[in-house]
Amino acid sequence: MTAAEALDVLNVRPQTLYANVSRGKIRAKPDEADVRRSLYHRDDVLRMARRTNGRRKVEIVSSEAMQYGDPVLPSAISTAADGRLYYRGHDATALADSASLEDIAALLWECTPAEAADIWPVSSDTATVSDDEVVGGALAAGLFALARRSAVDAPSLGRPAAVLRAEAAGVLATLVDAMVGKRSGGGDTRISARLARAWHAETHEDLIRRTLVLMADHELNASTFATRVAISTGASLAAGVLAGFTTLTGPLHGGAANAFAELVAQAQAGNADDAVRHWLISQRPLPAFGHPLYPDGDPRAQALLKLLPKVQPHEQLAVAAEQQAGELPSIDYALAVLTTACGLPFDAPFVLFATGRCVGWLAHALEQVQANRLIRPRARYTGPATGVRADIRTRTQP
Template identity: 40%
Template sequence: MIEKVIKMSAFISAEQAIARLGVTRATLYAYVSRGMIRSQARPGSRRRAYLAADVERLVQRKRGRQDPSKVAAEALGVHGMPVLRSGLSLIDAGELHYRGRPALTLAREATFEEVAALLWDAPFPADAAPAPTRAAQRKRWAKLPFVAAAQACLAHASADDVGAYHRSPATVRRVGAGILRALAGVATGQAPSRMAISQTLVEGWGVRGRGARAKLEAALVLSADHELNASAFTARCVASTGATPYMAVIAGLAALSGHKHGGHTERVAELVDEAGEPRELLAARLRRGELIPGFGHPLYPDGDPRGAALLELCEGRGAARARAVAEAVEELLGIRPNLDFGLVALGRALGLPRGAPLMLFAVGRCAGWIGHCLEQYEDDQLIRPRARYVGPAPGEVEEAGLR
């Protein structure tokens, strides 16, 4: 298992923690002794540093006590107070970490299956059988959009896998590995196999070129998880009801397909493929009041490192257009590519099918969904938030016209 390491950039000094919390040094030490704030020694110093995420969590909790209604109203937004515990991924100081390991490092050094094992906190079940499909089914699903085809495949597999109702971690991991292999099969139109996921994609899509498989591996790894995003939250809600991992992933795919999530890659593809000089096209879009898809991310004010990493992997004639668009956007607007743009650019560089960016996103993110299922099954609590009612008060509505 890959060792857990938290980078020092995720930590702040005692003075910074005290100022942020508005407490005394003694109170800070009390938080540490109670396990509320984690700390570690600074290299070459007798002083300690304090995990910034823990400090911020306490700040948000203090604000919540002062104004609970405001915190509740903002909790489901991207900048809201964390609402669920998770040990899978952390975004801190502009970097993404999986269980304390930098995602960019993992994208260079680890396989997708190794990262899935890290997120699942156990070895990847290499002997798990992929969800079986018949040739007639694959032919029929080939006429459907990818998400619909993947959902149909998993619905059939779920009906044949009664063992999936057993929610032991080993069973969930076994089912998860089969789902990943099934999704790779749907993406390529091939019968699922026990090959490595990246190899299935390389062979199924007929990808050629230097380092092509390693680049697909990086795309899968960088897509694997991203805190409590819309599709992960959806998958957790479904898992919290006791539904099987198949149903959780089907729901996650539904959320991912929306144009504000993974479906955004289609808008990015339209931008990259639009004919004309990039600066002129961008200017026309801006004059029409249109947003520029594939750039900027609220959690990465200095630029999404995933998008930058994928763009660096793009070589050759196929990547020239995407690079030109990225350069024009940064020059005109000062914003940088995000994961959606990186996936599209890599797809163009490798000559992948048009829908491949969303497929890579879905297959990669599925590893995170299974990780969230494992956490939610262990938590064993139904996710059931309350709504803040804003309708008419009881007794204010005339009943005469109601039937």
């Protein structure tokens, strides 16, 4: 943002803006078009503006509630606070040291010890999607399998919580079976072990386990909100997960891995500094760097990167991203480094994201069933003036 734009959003004097920059609360950099001016980091400015939301009109606050910052739904599942991610009050990075994805599912789904013991291991009760049926890899296979199940599963509304928790394990199994295949079964039945076997990466199973735990939930992101909206209608758990899964087709949520792969290719063809510079000039969001909830760095990325070797040109891109944009690696960057360092298949970041996050989608689905309330926000109308008498007949009519 320019200074004028930042001041308009913050509704403060220039001295206050400059003071926030000097205190490190708002990042700034020289404007390449005019080195005498500065540009101010949009996310930092919006975050500061939200802290003074008492000055804003109610309708503005309500509209911004659909964006980062103001909660739109009460939830006891996870939260990002003070630069950390918590699952039901537990630090997610600490849980990743020893917990399995199944352990996190039991925590987020509020399973009793007896339930947790009964629902694992589980295999999907739907047919495995074969390579002959679906072209398009893990994404297409997951969409196809969840759609099949959504067409026949019972609605979620009014069913016992214990029954739904057991069904949730089956929905998770449906997605895993579709994306990696039942051929990954046998031996250790934990999901992390199944992925490691499917990828011939058994020696890296612990890193895969940690990654799945760190991906399990992340507040009310786009996919989670889509899941809750679907479940609020009484749709089945599978349909709710399908709604969340479809959002991963969008480049702004789930598409960071592909965009970062493009950035890596540009760095390999030239150098990291130029790749980042050209990307920023194109005014596209820099993939795999920066996160509005973590201005001091994504703790999930930090938890993984400290266990991984430095790989190139990824490390060079991280340096360039911080120097040119003030952005630090996000979890998407860590997934890319993990994939390269461990020799995992190209779609491993997507599979890890979707598999881990499915646990969170299901947790939010179960919570929404208990809320038993339709999610139906109002629109802030911005069209033509209302109440104007108009003739809807076309001009060609007599």
